[in-house]
Amino acid sequence: MRKLVSDINCCDLYELSKIHNPAGNITVVQPTVHLPFRLRRVYYLYDVPGGSERGGHAHKNLYQLIVAASGSFDVLLDDGRNKKVVYLNRPYYGLMIVPGIWREIVNFSSGAICLVLASDKYNVADYLRDYNEFKQYKNDTSVI
Numbered sequence: 001m002r003k004l005v006s007d008i009n010c011c012d013l014y015e016l017s018k019i020h021n022p023a024g025n026i027t028v029v030q031p032t033v034h035l036p037f038r039l040r041r042v043y044y045l046y047d048v049p050g051g052s053e054r055g056g057h058a059h060k061n062l063y064q065l066i067v068a069a070s071g072s073f074d075v076l077l078d079d080g081r082n083k084k085v086v087y088l089n090r091p092y093y094g095l096m097i098v099p100g101i102w103r104e105i106v107n108f109s110s111g112a113i114c115l116v117l118a119s120d121k122y123n124v125a126d127y128l129r130d131y132n133e134f135k136q137y138k139n140d141t142s143v144i
């Protein structure tokens with residue numbers, strides 16, 4: 001029996017494409033070319049009041065690429081053993097969050113937009129919303 005391990009070191013920061021233009025830059029994220037997962041959903045957080053915290057959950061199977069499309073915020077990542085904080089403040093960087101990682105998104109700047117590219121459609125059953133349940137899930141998860 002082998003442990004199915006996902007840890008915070010699997011959550012890398014990717015530099016995305018950037019097409020420079022004095023009149024305004026473009027970043028392109030094209031599935032199969034720039035994403036290491038199949039893109040099934042895009043959503044974004046905006047109008048986040050100062051002091052708000054988002055996230056506070058983990059996913060069992062979902063991969064996500066998180067981009068600060070505007071403004072900035074901190075993403076707190078926790079694999080049940082180790083934690084790290086990634087500050088996002090450029091629209092041409094994307095933070096990959098693999099399954100089995102607890103995340104919280106905090107310190108939103110005014111006008112921040114958190115763009116999320118996700119590997120699957122919304123599925124309430126994919127969420128772990130209780131931290132103790134998450135820790136138990138990490139201990140229990142295994143594959144033959």
Ligand code: TYD
Pocket residue numbers: 041043045053054055056121122
């Ligand atoms: P949630 O994922 O908890 O948001 P966050 O992690 O940003 O705090 O979702 C908040 C609410 O929005 C929840 O009631 C479910 C709903 N929702 C959808 O219906 N579809 C979606 O694709 C997402 C991301 C959320």
